[in-house]
Amino acid sequence: MTATLIAPPAVAHRDGNVLRWLAAYTSSMIGDSVYYIALSWAAVQAGSPSQAGVVMAVSAVPRALLLLGGGVLADRLGPRKVVIGSDIVRCAAVLAVAALLFLTSPGLWPLAVLGLVFGTVDAVFMPAVGALPARVTTRDQLARVQGMRGLAIRFASVVGGPLGGLGVAVGGAAAAFGLAGLLIAVSVPLLMAVRVRELPADDKAPARGDTAWRDLVAGLRYIRRHRVLAPLMLAIALGDLGFVGPLNVGLALLADERGWGASGMGWVLAGFGVGAGAASLLLTVRGRLPHAGQVAGYAIIAGSVAIGALAYVPTVGAAVGVALLVGLLAGLSGAMCGALLQTQSEPACLGRVTAVSSLVSLGFAPLSMPLxxxxxxxxxxxxxxxxxxxxxxxxxxxxxxxxxxxRAELPK
Incomplete structure (x- = not known):
């Protein structure tokens, strides 16, 4: 479908074009959640716990290795085309494994192949997803869209788990994979109906070369020389490195040490989720917060104090309250950083900018968990x-x- 120039919308959450994109994104994210439930269940049923762990982790390798190349592809082909193609491939792969599991008992190998396919496609999908909002709305609405995207992620995490469990309970892993494939498939026609903005004639990637490698180098050079994006990437990296370990592995060990149990840890995680969702809702409603750079900085610092305090609270109730504060501040700083990435980047470079940001969050930050x-x-x-x-x-x-x-500000 040929991209067409769209009229500037008044407010993103009332714009049908943005809402179609949001519905597609939400459906795809719910499908992802169901997919991971199905994959973990099928892997545990077909092999040992250690083998299941390998199957679950295998997608991380191609995703980390190919993310930067995925950013180049998103900028070259256009993010909507890449997202649509990625969802079609992911849907076909998941439905093929669902059919295979329904007809036979093939063991672990198709699950490992599926994980590799998903990781490879994710490396292309994630930068394109990050670059697409800039093509479906105007710059002054990107912060609000960032909040809407955060709400969609929270909704998908809440709904996807029970849906995946229901699919497994009703028809086993094959049914859960089938449900995941159908949810991802729903996003394709919705994305095809989304109208995208053409890039202005003078909005070109700096020093764009004729080869993919030169495009990648130009994108990295663009980030390094940018007065806002370069320090912003460093701030995001440090924030993620200090946040991921305590709020994943550390929280489980803390709950065990204090005798809170799995239910106590669940309540703490729920508090964090509520806080993060409230931050996304605030940005969705307000659309813009003044002094975005300062807000992000102060929110990161205040959130870090709350993270440190979490290890010293005596009761589950107090931990839930602190976790809610951590979620609110982390959600606010994350939304501000994401909105600044969207608004400070040239749209022609946004795929590569998103790829670098995703590599920091998904490639480097998880290393803090075993440490x-x-x-x-x-x-x-x-x-x-x-x-x-x-x-x-x-x-x-x-x-x-x-x-x-x-001094960075969001567009008015």
């Missing part, structure tokens, strides 16, 4: 949470120390 677990085993939860909080807070210090990032 956090090992450190807690040696020094305990309190010191590790405090060190992680200090690392996270350093990202906020950078955001406030670099003048251009501190």
């Amino acid at each position: 956090s677990a090992a450190a807690i085993g040696v020094w305990g939860t309190g010191p590790v949470f405090v060190v992680s909080a200090a690392l996270c807070g350093l990202g906020g210090v950078i955001a406030l120390s670099v003048r251009d990032l501190r």
Whole structure:
């Protein structure tokens, strides 16, 4: 379908074009959640726990290795085409495995292949998803769209798990895979109905070359030389490195140490989710917060203090309250950083910018989880949470120390 120029919408959450994109994104994210439930269940049923762990982790390798190339592809072909193609491939792969599991008992190999396919396609899909909002609305609405996207992610995480469990309960892994494929398939016609904005004639990637490699180098050089994006990437990286370990592995170990149990940990995670959802809702309703760079910096620092305090609260109720505050501040800083990435980047470079940001969050930050677990085993939860909080807070210090990032504003 040929892209057409659209009239500037008044408000994103009342614009049918944006809502079609949001519905497609939400359906795809719910399908992803159901897919991971189906994959984990099928892997556990077909092999040992260690083999199941390998199957679950295999998609991370091609995703990390190919993300930067995926950003180049999104900028070259256009993000909508890439997202549609990615969803078609993911849908076909998931439905093929569903049919295979329904007809036979093939073991682990198709699950491992599916994981590799998903990881490879994700490397292309994720940068394109990040670049697409800039093509479906105007710059002054990108912050509101970022909030809407955050709400969609929270909704998908809440709905996807029970749907995946229901699919497994009704028809086993084959039914759950089939449901995941259908949910991903729903996004395709919705995306085809989304109208996208053409890039202005003078909006070209800096030093764009004739080859994919030169495009990649030009994109990295563009980020490195940008007065806002370069320090923003560093602030995001430090924030993620200090946040991921305590709020994933560290929280489970903390709950076990305090005797809160799985239910207590669930309540703490629920508090975090409510806080993050409230931050997304705030940005969706307001659309723009003044002094975005300062808000991001102060929110990162305040959130890091809350992360450190989480290790010292005495009761589950207090932990839930602190986690709600962590979610609110992390959600606010994450939304501000995401909105600044969207609005500060040239649309022709946004795929590569999103790819670098995704590589930081999905490639480097998860490395802190085994390190956090090992450190807690040696020094305990309190010191590790405090060190992680200090690392996270350093990202906020950078955001406030670099003048251009501190003074960055969202478009009016």
